[in-house]
Amino acid sequence: MGETIILSTLQKTWILDLDGTLVKHNGYKIDGVDTLLDGAKEYVQSIPEEDFILILTSRTDEYREMTISFLEENGIRYDEILFNMPMGERIVVNDRKPSGIDMAVAVNTDRDVFDMPEIRRIT
Template sequence: MEKLTLSPLSHTWILDFDGTIVKHNGYKIDGIDSLLPGAAEFLASIPTSDMIVFLTSRTEEYRYITEEFLQANSIRYDHIIFGAPYGERILINDDKPSGLKMGIAVNKTRDEVMNLAFEEDRGL
């Protein structure tokens, strides 16, 4: 299991949707989305003071079924960005003067278990 060590500050989680949280293209292949193993538990472990932003290449025509699925599965989120390009997602952020690294990127294998945990380090 990959483990992130985070500061006690509030965080912004930017998560791809298909292949990370739900089965990739499951809404097209199966006619319905399905959560990947560990995804609901991982998302529920994110503190409520943190922001959750989903990115997806899905077009706006799938907004309703996507949001309905999230609500039916009690998945908390703050924003969903639809129509994201298929290419790489690039995060650029500035570090704190204290040296705290403010940009973190995690890549996972498509449709695999959400095998990520995090802990807080009050010393950061």
């Protein structure tokens, strides 16, 4: 992607999709197992510990235990994971601080390609 996003030094809430973003899309169905996308683990590990990570997935509860075990075994840190999410667009709506800081950022990547922008924090 080659993009850089400049963020404040405030704690963040990261909302990450699972299939096609962190792991191969439907790999758990096609291959019988999940496969992390290249660079996904390292990127998640680079998120500061004080930030909150929410993973969203359309997977049903049938795959909950398998998915959580996979994430734990592969060292993918998260604070909360929500299953049974709709398959449509994910819409984030937030305010802008009086200082001008936009409080929502959206990044779209190609399916099964982990190509996140570089994150820089205002110092």
